[in-house]
Amino acid sequence: EAGVAQSPRYKIIEKRQSVAFWCNPISGHATLYWYQQILGQGPKLLIQFQNNGVVDDSQLPKDRFSAERLKGVDSTLKIQPAKLEDSAVYLCASSSPGQGSYEQYFGPGTRLTVT
Amino acid sequence: GDSVTQMEGPVTLSEEAFLTINCTYTATGYPSLFWYVQYPGEGLQLLLKATKADDKGSNKGFEATYRKETTSFHLEKGSVQVSDSAVYFCALRLNQAGTALIFGKGTTLSVSS
Numbered sequence: 001e002a003g004v005a006q007s008p009r010y011k012i013i014e015k016r017q018s019v020a021f022w023c024n025p026i027s028g029h030a031t032l033y034w035y036q037q038i039l040g041q042g043p044k045l046l047i048q049f050q051n052n053g054v055v056d057d058s059q060l061p062k063d064r065f066s067a068e069r070l071k072g073v074d075s076t077l078k079i080q081p082a083k084l085e086d087s088a089v090y091l092c093a094s095s096s097p098g099q100g101s102y103e104q105y106f107g108p109g110t111r112l113t114v115t
Numbered sequence: 116g117d118s119v120t121q122m123e124g125p126v127t128l129s130e131e132a133f134l135t136i137n138c139t140y141t142a143t144g145y146p147s148l149f150w151y152v153q154y155p156g157e158g159l160q161l162l163l164k165a166t167k168a169d170d171k172g173s174n175k176g177f178e179a180t181y182r183k184e185t186t187s188f189h190l191e192k193g194s195v196q197v198s199d200s201a202v203y204f205c206a207l208r209l210n211q212a213g214t215a216l217i218f219g220k221g222t223t224l225s226v227s228s
Contacts, residue, residue, distance in 0.1 A: 003158075004158075033215055035215075040220065040221075041220050041221070042119070042204050042206070042218030042219050042220050042221050043159070043204075043216070043218050044218070045215040045216070045217075048214075048215050056214075056215065091158070091159065093159075103161060103164075104161075104216060106151075106158045106159040106160070107158055108157065108158040109158060
């Protein structure tokens with residue numbers, strides 16, 4: 001079974017530029033999560049989707065961050081414009097109600113550096 | 116609010132030493148508790164979990180017991196190996212399947228031979 005795929009793995013941009021990250025969850029997983037992991041901290045949820053609907057986006061900085069999951073499969077996270085403090089690893093995870101414990105499977109992450 | 120507190124790192128041990136990484140939590144209700152591990156250059160992997168009080172999660176020689184009375188979920192291993200060098204994250208999930216994880220800050224473990 002293929003894992004959660006993310007691209008790109010690394011991205012360097014200047015502040016005020018825009019950037020987009022892509023995530024393809026494990027096949028059949030209805031729930032998709034985006035987490036932000038700042039260096040030295042644990043991952044923090046940005047947004048959670050159930051199929052193509054948003055379940056929780058309370059911690060998403062909506063003035064600059066947006067995310068979509070139009071067909072209920074893959075998802076994109078966008079930052080526009082980027083700030084220095086957005087430098088972090090962006091993790092995508094997915095889970096399925098078919099698995100009793102709703103275990104979350106994480107992708108390798110996208111490391112963003114904003115200069 | 117709901118949160119997880121882990122001991123500060125880095126933790127530096129010699130091979131075959133005993134490992135303890137402390138984790139305490141604050142949560143409403145009865146959360147599920149997890150330990151995730153992040154090896155260098157890799158993504159987060161579930162190491163072990165416990166879903167109710169007094170449950171013991173175990174995997175790869177690591178163990179953690181869900182202690183409701185002390186709101187703790189300390190990670191232990193009797194004899195660490197160099198290959199255990201990684202960052203360890205304690206996390207909780209409020210007791211509703213499908214909800215997001217709340218992570219601690221992580222503890223870096225470095226094991227030398």
